[in-house]
Amino acid sequence: MKKAGIIMIIGSLLLLGLFKFPLWNIMLGAPQYPDPLGMNIHITGIKGVHEFDIQNIDGLNHYIGMKKIPKPEEMWEFDVFPKVILGMVTLGVVIGLLGIFKKLSFRWFLGWLILMSILGVLGMYDFNLWLTEYGTDLDPNAIMKMTHPDGSPMTYKPPLFGHQKMLNFDVDSYPHTGGYMLFAGMLLTLIAFFVGKREWKTQKI
Numbered sequence: 001m002k003k004a005g006i007i008m009i010i011g012s013l014l015l016l017g018l019f020k021f022p023l024w025n026i027m028l029g030a031p032q033y034p035d036p037l038g039m040n041i042h043i044t045g046i047k048g049v050h051e052f053d054i055q056n057i058d059g060l061n062h063y064i065g066m067k068k069i070p071k072p073e074e075m076w077e078f079d080v081f082p083k084v085i086l087g088m089v090t091l092g093v094v095i096g097l098l099g100i101f102k103k104l105s106f107r108w109f110l111g112w113l114i115l116m117s118i119l120g121v122l123g124m125y126d127f128n129l130w131l132t133e134y135g136t137d138l139d140p141n142a143i144m145k146m147t148h149p150d151g152s153p154m155t156y157k158p159p160l161f162g163h164q165k166m167l168n169f170d171v172d173s174y175p176h177t178g179g180y181m182l183f184a185g186m187l188l189t190l191i192a193f194f195v196g197k198r199e200w201k202t203q204k205i
Helices: 002-019 053-064 077-100 107-136 177-204
Strands: 024-030 033-041 046-048 162-166 169-175
Touching (some): 002 107, 002 177, 033 053, 046 053, 077 177, 107 177, 169 177
Antiparallel strands (some): 024 169, 033 046, 162 169
16 A cells, blocks of 8 residues: 555645644734734644734733733643644554555554544634633623623624624634645545555455
């Protein structure tokens, strides 16, 4: 399964892009901000798209009672996620190499993909929980207390994916370069599974 093993290795190595490029991006645009404010979510921390974006977002959030954007040391995810990605890359490369030397079945490629998919879903679930807490756990002593027409407190949870209007801000949340590299790597491992299955059948003939 030489071809399948090589594809598997390439797909696994694409995950290393997460150490350089953001996984996700959230942008906030409003009339008073010709250049939208933005956050890039890396697996090691959250950074502003521009130099002072985090500072400006924290300043805006202060008025409505939202917490400051957490630093890497304040979230366990930024310590665990890099280790998980390195572990999956290593496992994927090992499986690919063993596949090249016909030491294991093509089914291992699918097993890696299933495990990575489960971890990805858990990661997105955790990310959504953080967004929910970030946008709903407000300081009761905030300078501005916005309410819905029915009198209930307004919350400011950014969308997990897509576009949302919050007050006079347009908020967009989408994958960034690292996220697309992750998806591409997982797609390649799926291709490796089917190529490996075909090569295995050919060897049996």
